[in-house]
Amino acid sequence: MKYLDDFRDAAVLRRQLIELKSLASRRWIIMDVCGGQTHSLLRHGIEAELEDVLELIHGPGCPVCVTPVSAIDDAIALARLPGVIVATFGDMLRVPGSSDSLQTARAAGAEVRTIYSPLDAVELAAREPDRQIVLFAVGFETTAPSTALALLTADKRQIRNVHALVHHVRVEPAMRAIANDPRNRVQGFLAAGHVCTVLGSRDCEPFVRDFQMPVVVTGFEPVDLVAGLTACVRQLEQQQARVENCYERCVRPEGNLTARGWIDSVYEAADVEWRGFGVIPSGGLVLRESWTHRDARRLLPVDRPQPGQVATDCRAAEVLSGQLKPPDCPLFGTVCTPDRPAGAPMVSSEGACSAYFKYRPQAGAAHV
Amino acid sequence: MCLGIPGRITAWIERDPLTAAAEVDFGGLRRVCQMACVPEAETGQYVLVHAGVALAVIDPDAAEQLLQTLRDLGDEAPVP
Amino acid sequence: MSDGPVCPLPLEAGDRITLAHGEGGRLMRRWIEERLLSLLSNDILRDLPDAAHLTCSSSRIALSTDSFVVSPLFFPGGDIGQLAVIGTVNDLAVSGAIPRWLSLALILEEGLPLAILERVLQSIAGAARQCDVQIVTGDTKVVPRGAADQLFINTTGVGELIHPVPPGPRHLQPGDQILVSGPIGRHGIAVLCARESFGFEPPPASDCGPLHAPLMTLLSAGVTPRCVRDATRGGLAAVLHEWAGQADVSFLLNESALPVTADVRVACELLGLDPCHLANEGTFVAAVPEDQVEATLALLRRFPQTANATGVGTVVPRRFSPVEVLRASGRAMPLDEPSGAPLPRIC
Numbered sequence: 001m002k003y004l005d006d007f008r009d010a011a012v013l014r015r016q017l018i019e020l021k022s023l024a025s026r027r028w029i030i031m032d033v034c035g036g037q038t039h040s041l042l043r044h045g046i047e048a049e050l051e052d053v054l055e056l057i058h059g060p061g062c063p064v065c066v067t068p069v070s071a072i073d074d075a076i077a078l079a080r081l082p083g084v085i086v087a088t089f090g091d092m093l094r095v096p097g098s099s100d101s102l103q104t105a106r107a108a109g110a111e112v113r114t115i116y117s118p119l120d121a122v123e124l125a126a127r128e129p130d131r132q133i134v135l136f137a138v139g140f141e142t143t144a145p146s147t148a149l150a151l152l153t154a155d156k157r158q159i160r161n162v163h164a165l166v167h168h169v170r171v172e173p174a175m176r177a178i179a180n181d182p183r184n185r186v187q188g189f190l191a192a193g194h195v196c197t198v199l200g201s202r203d204c205e206p207f208v209r210d211f212q213m214p215v216v217v218t219g220f221e222p223v224d225l226v227a228g229l230t231a232c233v234r235q236l237e238q239q240q241a242r243v244e245n246c247y248e249r250c251v252r253p254e255g256n257l258t259a260r261g262w263i264d265s266v267y268e269a270a271d272v273e274w275r276g277f278g279v280i281p282s283g284g285l286v287l288r289e290s291w292t293h294r295d296a297r298r299l300l301p302v303d304r305p306q307p308g309q310v311a312t313d314c315r316a317a318e319v320l321s322g323q324l325k326p327p328d329c330p331l332f333g334t335v336c337t338p339d340r341p342a343g344a345p346m347v348s349s350e351g352a353c354s355a356y357f358k359y360r361p362q363a364g365a366a367h368v
Numbered sequence: 369m370c371l372g373i374p375g376r377i378t379a380w381i382e383r384d385p386l387t388a389a390a391e392v393d394f395g396g397l398r399r400v401c402q403m404a405c406v407p408e409a410e411t412g413q414y415v416l417v418h419a420g421v422a423l424a425v426i427d428p429d430a431a432e433q434l435l436q437t438l439r440d441l442g443d444e445a446p447v448p
Numbered sequence: 449m450s451d452g453p454v455c456p457l458p459l460e461a462g463d464r465i466t467l468a469h470g471e472g473g474r475l476m477r478r479w480i481e482e483r484l485l486s487l488l489s490n491d492i493l494r495d496l497p498d499a500a501h502l503t504c505s506s507s508r509i510a511l512s513t514d515s516f517v518v519s520p521l522f523f524p525g526g527d528i529g530q531l532a533v534i535g536t537v538n539d540l541a542v543s544g545a546i547p548r549w550l551s552l553a554l555i556l557e558e559g560l561p562l563a564i565l566e567r568v569l570q571s572i573a574g575a576a577r578q579c580d581v582q583i584v585t586g587d588t589k590v591v592p593r594g595a596a597d598q599l600f601i602n603t604t605g606v607g608e609l610i611h612p613v614p615p616g617p618r619h620l621q622p623g624d625q626i627l628v629s630g631p632i633g634r635h636g637i638a639v640l641c642a643r644e645s646f647g648f649e650p651p652p653a654s655d656c657g658p659l660h661a662p663l664m665t666l667l668s669a670g671v672t673p674r675c676v677r678d679a680t681r682g683g684l685a686a687v688l689h690e691w692a693g694q695a696d697v698s699f700l701l702n703e704s705a706l707p708v709t710a711d712v713r714v715a716c717e718l719l720g721l722d723p724c725h726l727a728n729e730g731t732f733v734a735a736v737p738e739d740q741v742e743a744t745l746a747l748l749r750r751f752p753q754t755a756n757a758t759g760v761g762t763v764v765p766r767r768f769s770p771v772e773v774l775r776a777s778g779r780a781m782p783l784d785e786p787s788g789a790p791l792p793r794i795c
Contacts, residue, residue: 001373001374001394001395001396002374002376002395002414003374003414003426003431004373004374006431006435007435012435012438012439012441015438015441016438016441019441036371089419116419116420117402117419117420117421118419118420118421119402119420119421120420139419142372142418142423143418143419145405145421145423146402146418146419146420146421149386149402149404149405149421152386153386153387156386156387193372194372194416194418194423197372197416197423197424198423220372223438227434227438246434248427248430248433248434249426249427249428249430249431249434250372250416250423250424250426250427251424252424256405256406256423256424258404258405258406258407259405259423262404262405
């Protein structure tokens with residue numbers, strides 16, 4: 001596959017790794033923000049290979065992991081309404097809400113379908129005019145254009161029976177929350193490559209200005225990841241702090257203005273809850289006033305019981321902000337496994353806990 | 369975020385700014401993708417597709433430049 | 449006649465299975481005689497005995513059973529009928545037996561169109577001919593609407609043990625080679641795409657196909673693998689994890705050696721799936737002593753179903769991870785055991 005295979009080339013990768021190892025004079029601490037990057041770094045053995053040279057902390061860039069319990073519960077409540085079909089990405093099916101997941105709710109008779117694209121939910125609504133379709137709209141700014149387009153398309157085609165349960169999150173406020181935390185140890189960031197495809201590399205500049213740390217826009221294939229790490233280390237070695245774009249084939253300085261336009265026409269920034277973090281100011285996207293006619297929450301009965309706070313020993317916040325390595329969590333691998341997850345980072349394939357469980361179950365801080 | 373896969377535009381199907389669509393060939397499978405974010409893309413170009421929506425036209429020169437820089441690494445670094 | 453609900457319509461007027469068909473009376477008998485027997489006819493079945501009496505040429509037999517509940521019933525490359533025959537044939541074959549006879553049990557949902565049942569039966573008949581097996585006994589039940597998803601099938605197969613059989617995973621030794629008989633993940637992708645309408649073109653096809661001919665040729669030539677399994681649910685990863693659980697070894701696969709067709713590759717990239725975790729219905733995994741690899745592959749490659757057989761890895765002394773894959777970075781990383789149905793993801 002073009003533009004994929006070349007960036008997984010073993011010979012190139014091995015030379016890159018040698019070069020990176022020779023470059024680092026000390027063990028720098030770098031955060032990869034995006035769950036897809038985490039997954040790739042672990043699966044392909046890059047983190048393991050660089051263990052002696054870099055401490056990689058995996059950030060909260062897993063939208064599945066940070067979707068709050070209340071949003072999952074809302075989705076389940078909607079799925080249980082007669083005549084409603086919840087259309088969701090497969091990632092969300094097994095995430096635990098306060099008592100159920102969409103998958104267990106489906107097993108008990110709720111109508112939940114997996115989709116590949118948000119536009120599929122609109123087609124579903126067109127095919128099933130007697131049903132109410134709810135699109136579970138989660139994801140970062142990478143996914144927001146697609147859910148926005150789904151709603152715009154529904155309006156244009158006058159397809160009335162589709163709504164969105166929105167919980168989009170924004171990466172930059174989360175990075176700020178991490179950098180502002182007095183316990184932060186991260187010295188440089190790999191910015192989420194596909195988010196930057198939409199927002200542009202220039203969008204990272206305010207962060208660099210405010211925190212004086214290198215931010216390197218990085219892709220997802222092994223070669224891209226090591227290129228990003230190398231650029232970050234080079235900056236750190238030279239005490240530089242600037243935005244650098246190592247994913248130029250997909251990311252422009254201004255990003256994709258058309259995509260940003262689609263997002264802006266439907267959504268606006270708002271304070272939203274990140275599971276395990278609490279509310280992050282401007283941390284998410286919500287439907288604009290003019291789009292509330294598509295808000296799926298309007299379908300929910302007003303007087304339904306709100307589930308209480310879920311008592312859990314899951315330490316997702318510490319994991320997602322890089323304070324705790326998953327294998328060092330007392331629940332890891334014993335009480336909490338992918339089959340019986342205590343929290344979201346163990347459910348999602350991009351969650352740090354799940355990635356460690358699959359690829360590096362022994363790699364706790366004690367093994368540094 | 370994540371799964372973004374490159375594919376080649378084989379044919380434009382719909383040019384309306386909102387419901388723009390094109391057939392994209394991923395090198396083994398084809399799918400009609402939503403093109404409203406890349407209306408300027410041309411048949412034959414590669415686009416990055418996430419959740420059925422094309423988000424960027426891939427710049428072949430940038431790709432080649434990165435690969436060339438990395439190939440040049442081989443001339444200096446010892447190979448195991 | 450019972451006091452319960454009675455279907456007032458004769459068979460000729462109905463085009464769907466009804467509960468009356470399950471009452472064991474005239475309706476079902478006529479349908480069996482008119483349709484089922486004509487499709488599956490053989491000397492044993494023709495008399496519809498309570499039990500089939502079979503004459504075996506070997507003193508030891510293999511017995512295997514499997515139930516088939518796939519949805520959708522029809523998918524590119526196969527259907528539930530073919531699967532029901534081929535699945536059990538392959539289970540017998542990988543255990544070292546020559547498949548000979550099958551039983552066929554059908555559980556039909558009330559309301560199932562007879563045209564669909566007919567189509568499935570034709571597939572069963574065709575697959576039985578293809579696999580050189582006879583369907584010698586069977587059963588039909590009808591359940592109320594909603595109690596089954598259109599149609600469930602169980603087949604139980606008997607095979608003759610003539611040749612030396614693969615002794616099993618306890619005999620695995622470091623240095624043995626892991627082979628697959630063809631590209632992996634095709635059935636899993638085919639069924640997933642057929643069920644979910646992702647819009648991929650051309651629709652990926654299943655690898656559903658019989659493996660008894662290449663396997664019998666291997667065994668009769670004296671080339672006996674340590675162990676063989678068809679890699680159904682859970683794929684290659686499930687088989688290797690299972691073997692690792694029974695033997696004190698680990699497996700090291702070579703990522704660049706894993707055969708994957710282009711359409712499965714693309715589907716997996718788009719959906720975030722791993723071909724090693726996906727089902728196959730015409731592909732087996734075998735562990736073979738190193739000095740037998742060349743002969744094994746040469747034999748297998750003569751058959752269309754196993755024309756692309758290839759080595760994918762090695763048996764190694766037991767390490768922390770039961771199954772590992774050598775990645776582009778040069779590191780061997782764990783390949784986890786699949787849990788539950790593969791879910792497409794966006795991130």
